[in-house]
Amino acid sequence: MTTPRVEITDEGLAEAAASLVEKLVGDAAASKLAGQDPTLWGPDAEPEASKRLSWTLLHNTSRPLVAELDALRRELHEDGVDRVVLAGMGGSSLAPEVICATRSGAEIGGAYPLVVLDTTDPGQVSDALAGDLSRTVLVVSSKSGGTVETDSQRRIFAQVFEANGIDAASRMVAVTDPGTSLGDLARDQGFRRLVEADPGVGGRYSALTAFGLVPSALTGVDVGALLDEAAEAAPALARDAADNPAVVLAAAMAAAHAAGAEKVVLADTGSGLVGFGNWAEQLIAESTGKQGTGLLPVVVEGPEAPGFADAGPDATPIAIGPAAGGARVSVTGSLGGQFLLWETAVALAGRLLGINPFDQPDVESAKQATRDLLAAAGSGDGAGTHDDAPVLTDGPVEVRVAGSAEQAGWLGSPATLAAAIQALVDATPEAGYVAIQAYLDRLDDASFATLRPELAKATGLQVTFGWGPRFLHSTGQYHKGGHQNGTFLQVTGSVADDLAIPGQPFSFGTLEHAQARGDAGVLAAPKNGRPQGDVTARPVLRLHLADRAAGLVAVANAVREVSR
């Protein structure tokens, strides 16, 4: 095992961080955090913080789950059930995906023994349903129990299990907080198991709770070893010392932020962990991106990717793994150790930034906008189909904007797709960022992710990439609550075979589209800390691909024409 280590390789940053290290050590912040002191973030944050700090001791308190989950895995195996599908969003799926991918030795983007369903894309849902259901268990994970994506996935799996002559309840394992509607349902319907999670831990800090451990253990991961890794790291992370790696990481991020580098660019440099940046992304963005401040995580393809080695003064390249390729900070350690390290560092950075790292005040707005659109669609088929008229259609791509004509004034009158993307790039402030948001199938349409490095290379701007609706539960908070210097390139695609959601008046395709439209509307609206009447902020360009494959080619070609 390797205990976590954080090294600031940039001299100037190390110097700037030193005084913040001293401050955290002087305040005994690390030991107070390990002792679950809710006063660390000021009186306004205290009520929330006092319900959200149990994660500091999960390496002890989650121990009883190890034997329990091993027994459940054996029981399922005896029944011939060994394919694990996980329905869950954000904090309820990001950690188990990293755990299962890492422990199976998968390449980034490679195959690992957990099907993660964190989408409403009908094609991706159909593919998960097309696996061998006779061997499948569905883990339904939701802390709140009320997340629409997760509920919809559960509904369709139940229907398809039954249609195949399989008792659905016997193939469902629920993970949720005590007292939720999902817990009631699991009890009423007699699910194979209901595992109640520790309610004293927020979603994005829940890697080592039942949310991280249940799906992982069911695929055969040794979750006891994961807890051992966190336990090994814990003492160093609780010490009020200048070499506490969490203190150093928090100080580095906050010092960089104070100097104008509010973005942290994360590249894996050979950590041995798979996809860790996607988990850290939610932790950093949702915890810090609020009140017009925060740290924007930019997860890149590797140390050679645009935005990392060539990062400007607005961004800090952080290596997950040994220092390489222009990294200013390097973070190494075991998986369990790094979970606890980053959680501790982000909580401490929250103190230095003066925000409450445990709330997500702007996430609800996109959910509400989606509900409004679905309700307006009445009996259900309208939200996806009755969209505004496109501003222009270029080959397979329909181009739209969000917001009023006045709010969309930045667009001008582009004649081509490339001109529209150029207008978005031109509307991006100096040292701002572009967020690409693709409401597509992240497996079948995986190549859309290449748009991130292409656009970053073409513009020199920091560019993030998120799959919708997954990113709404991760970076979505930052986009609305963090530094207001982003512009947004939303991509939606035609749906070949839509899927009804049993018991709901809307389909997966309609829901996916309503989520995209709803969030675009919220982004374009002059709200959330910005002065009313500020009509120019948050440009949102919406691209709808009448044909996904041809659309990708068209968008990629257009991006190559863009410059800055």
Ligand SMILES: O=P(O)(O)OC[C@H]1O[C@H](O)[C@H](O)[C@@H](O)[C@@H]1O
């Ligand atoms: O686990 P759930 O209650 O279903 O929540 C899933 C996700 O929902 C919201 O978007 C929160 O902002 C996330 O932090 C959370 O992880």
